[in-house]
Amino acid sequence: xxxxxxxxxxxxxxxxxxxxxxxxxxxxxxxxxxxxxxxxxxxxxxxxxxxxxxxxxxxxxxxxxxxxxxxxxxxxxxxxxxxx
Numbered sequence: 001x002x003x004x005x006x007x008x009x010x011x012x013x014x015x016x017x018x019x020x021x022x023x024x025x026x027x028x029x030x031x032x033x034x035x036x037x038x039x040x041x042x043x044x045x046x047x048x049x050x051x052x053x054x055x056x057x058x059x060x061x062x063x064x065x066x067x068x069x070x071x072x073x074x075x076x077x078x079x080x081x082x083x084x
Contacts, residue, residue: 018060025049025056 031046 029053
């Protein structure tokens with residue numbers, strides 16, 4: 001396998017995995033218990049998987065911040081090597 005194609009392949013796999021996971025989480029949110037009435041006021045909905053969506057968004061945010069931190073540290077390392 002060509003070494004230059006590996007990062008593109010890896011990024012494509014990560015993209016497909018994240019999009020698939022997002023579709024599954026939001027699909028489950030909309031399809032499983034979305035129309036449950038809120039206990040205090042039955043005119044409002046109280047979806048069952050709201051906590052799952054919130055946790056998923058926090059995890060995605062933390063992964064994005066970690067990816068930026070790793071990328072910035074790699075950029076700083078390469079910059080220091082070029083200056084030497």
